[in-house]
Amino acid sequence: MAALNEILPAEAVLLDAPAGNWREAVRRAGDLMVATGAATDTYTAEMIENVERNGPYIVIAPGLAFAHARPSPAVLGTGMSWVRLAEPVEFGHETNDPVGLVVGLAAKDASEHTAAMGALARLLADPDTARALREAPTPRAVHALLSGEPQGARPRQAAVRDTGDPHKILTVCGNGVGTSLFLKQTLEGVLDRWGWSRYVTVEATDTISAKGKVNEAVAILTSREVARMLGDVGIPVKVVEDFTSAAEADRVLRDTYDV
Secondary structure (H helix, E strand, C coil): CCCHHHHCCHHHEEEEECCCCHHHHHHHHHHHHHHCCCECHHHHHHHHHHHHHHCCCCEEECCEEEECCCCCCCECCCEEEEEEEEEEECCCCCCCCCEEEEEEEECCCCCCCHHHHHHHHHHHHCHHHHHHHHHCCCHHHHHHHHCCCCCCCCCCCCCCCCCCCCEEEEEEECCCCCHHHHHHHHHHHHHHHHCCCCCEEEEEEEHHHHHHHHHHCCEEEECHHHHHHHCCCCCCEEECCCCCCHHHHHHHHHHHHCC
16 A cells, blocks of 8 residues: 555645635645646546535545545546645635645545555644644655654553444545545544454445445444434434544544443
């Protein structure tokens, strides 16, 4: 699997970019992936259409949008982009607007970029690293930070409860390869720290597939917008506002398992 700094090269980093609205901001992220050979202009249009169709669920944390669409022929190779805006723009998200950073993803399939997503989730979950990334003065400085890993202290572990057969939690987004995979990585990081990875598995999926998987799962974790789309599916649907926050993931997992 490709590393984060391999699929997000320095040439795909743009700092202090002007954008008059969210469409222009997403277009900036798409243009970088076109320039680095990861996708065509058609994919940029697909990313914009994804928000128009499914709402601003791609705004996964305060000030951060994760722009992507389904794998399609418009994706030439897995790649990412990083756009820091000169002025934040509104995406229409209830809690995480305005957005000052847009990370773009073009994925060939649902698995090739898993390692890179995990690395990005860990970096953004570390407050000092996240701040350094947002304040980096040059694209090369951003790229250098993306090559590292946060070294923060490990949180106190929760007591392990033997749940018998492994439980499954679903993380859900419109496409199953972007924000849901990001949230999966954050949740798995918390489960690892708890020592619960052998008891609870996390599967990233899309809104359509999720309804066919609810009998396998104990809960769905997702954004507020996707939770509204899913409605009542017969198992708890829990909203996560900040997909980069290990603290919020910890809180939601504790609520799910009454820890």
